[in-house]
């Protein structure tokens with residue numbers, strides 16, 4: 062019954078969409094859907110031949126050609142791309158662009174079609190609904206909705222909104238064309254076509270990191286505003302981004318965020334960034350000066366948008382910021398020119414750096430012209446306030462100058478007339494001028510009398526006409542032939558001046574529009590300089606070193622540190638990592654609190670930072686290019702599918718096993734502890750075995766408390782497996798442990814070998830105490846542990862209450878034994894016994 066109603070609901074939706082989807086009359090090999098929201102891009106594509114669907118969520122950097130989209134198109138080669146009606150023209154143009162890496166390739170590139178579908182096809186709810194009822198090979202017919210959703214979640218992350226929306230939109234088209242079936246519609250069940258698999262697409266050229274990994278590694282951390290309701294701006298909390306973000310411009314911050322979101326694999330670009338940091342960090346003085354100049358650069362693209370928009374009015378402040386920004390750009394160029402002339406002899410010439418070339422070519426003479434143009438037109442001295450309309454300098458237009466002179470002399474002129482008129486007829490009258498800004502909507506010159514003119518007087522003055530009375534200048538205001546004459550001769554000078562100034566401003570804005578691409582390019586270069594300056598400052602302050610990036614599939618770190626953790630402890634113990642051909646699956650054991658998780662994360666963070674082009678917290682690091690970092694670290698509630706913590710863990714492992722390649726880095730932190738120990742051991746050992754069986758496994762770092770992993774019956778020996786432990790100092794063998802925290806010294810040092818699993822009681826005695834666990838619980842835990850180790854019976858725990866009860870029962874039993882029914886008083890005996898027991 063329930064099932065039928067669902068079929069009905071679905072059919073209604075299908076007909077609504079059919080209105081538009083009917084038009085999809087193409088026969089293609091590769092169908093793709095691509096949508097954009099803010100800077101997030103969602104992509105899904107389906108290959109008809111292999112019946113595989115791929116999804117991807119990525120970020121764009123604001124470049125109008127959308128390079129990631131072009132890269133995906135180049136990789137996927139779609140015949141048709143579907144997108145939503147809500148996409149803007151720039152994005153549509155980017156989707157339509159033919160792709161190829163040189164002119165000849167573009168010439169010969171296949172033309173693909175771009176079709177726009179109603180935006181509702183791409184809503185998250187509809188998309189998720191469609192995905193939820195999708196038939197994928199391997200799905201059992203008996204699967205419940207929940208089971209199907211769980212399986213789907215192991216194929217793709219249902220929390221990634223954009224990829225879900227793109228996939229849903231694409232499915233609408235595919236279902237319309239009967240290319241794929243849905244599990245809840247009978248007629249589709251007849252169609253044997255199913256999707257073979259759904260996978261997350263790895264974007265060639267990028268180190269792919271999902272949100273869970275960002276979270277686990279604390280790459281970003283947003284703190285809500287401190288106000289109780291969380292209202293207000295969010296700010297970056299204690300995170301790797303927060304640590305490295307020493308940018309001083311908004312554009313720099315945005316770009317650095319993008320570098321963090323999309324670490325790259327291009328060795329040329331990465332090495333160039335590293336070269337730049339090497340050079341810059343040598344001169345702290347230069348870095349300081351550079352940041353001083355950068356601070357004056359505002360969000361140039363935003364200012365340009367305001368300047369070129371016909372609907373928004375610019376203020377003096379906008380022009381001041383614009384002029385200062387251009388001035389600062391010119392200053393930065395000058396600083397590099399001076400540095401270039403001084404550093405010719407140095408080992409790494411500045412002129413070899415890409416960023417220096419960009420500065421010299423993008424911040425060119427045109428910017429000097431722009432700066433002169435703006436300061437030559439806008440009168441920054443003559444403004445009445447930052448938020449008022451800008452004024453124009455003298456000397457731009459003769460007519461405007463004349464009017465301005467007249468307007469400036471107007472108060473004197475009116476005073477003279479007033480004086481004359483008062484002298485001539487001794488009446489309290491004056492010439493006043495109202496403009497439209499005044500509370501009275503009247504423009505022009507009026508004659509003011511302190512009293513209303515009598516009708517007899519007005520009869521003698523036929524050209525006098527009462528305009529109005531009162532107003533802010535108390536009195537009676539008349540138009541006369543003389544005031545009309547004044548209107549005609551000098552008129553509304555103020556507004557004429559404003560109009561003419563606006564016209565000059567529009568001309569200036571138009572002129573600047575011609576240089577908008579130069580300005581944008583210069584702004585992009587400034588953002589890059591800001592990011593590199595920030596990374597150089599951090600590299601110097603935190604004593605990071607330059608990593609060696611290599612195509613070889615290895616990872617060698619000497620004395621690596623955790624960038625965040627080292628800021629929070631007095632002495633941080635550095636550790637090595639050595640992953641080359643053998644022993645790529647590293648199992649790290651050790652007691653609680655011995656530094657296992659920190660070690661895993663620090664290795665991943667060093668790899669991550671190297672792919673941004675940053676120096677890394679280590680003494681030496683050779684980092685092989687990595688395609689993805691996977692994590693099974695802290696379980697986090699997910700909104701897309703209601704899952705238990707253990708289910709989330711399983712999904713993370715499933716995604717890892719499905720998508721990892723030899724070039725991936727996988728972090729597994731205590732997988733299997735969220736279920737029965739036996740099940741957990743089984744799952745962990747089989748996962749590690751699966752990786753160890755590869756010819757060249759991914760680089761795996763797994764930490765665990767399960768001692769079974771050392772038993773070859775559970776985890777067969779393999780040269781791909783390597784065992785490490787976090788060393789601790791225990792009391793000498795002969796010495797009796799008091800079981801206190803002081804007995805163990807955590808050395809936080811990774812060494813080869815196994816951890817003998819006798820740490821339990823030490824750990825139980827140490828950290829839980831620190832975490833506020835009551836001492837009696839710890840004592841009892843120790844007792845149980847010891848009895849279990851010695852395979853003895855665990856006796857009942859005696860308390861005062863149980864002892865009192867025991868005593869009562871004992872007394873009762875004794876009395877019962879000595880009682881003789883023939884001799885005694887039965888009634889008295891019973892009342893005595895029951896009064897005791899009650």
Ligand SMILES: Nc1ncnc2c1ncn2[C@@H]1O[C@H](COP(=O)(O)OP(=O)(O)OP(=O)(O)O)[C@@H](O)[C@H]1O
Nearest residue numbers: 630632633634652653654655656657658659660809
């Ligand atoms: N290399 C190090 N140098 C100094 N202190 C460290 C180091 N590594 C870890 N620590 C300290 O030890 C604490 C615990 O580390 P971590 O969480 O990695 O332990 P763990 O072995 O993973 O514990 P558990 O098994 O309980 O998860 C950290 O919060 C930090 O204060």
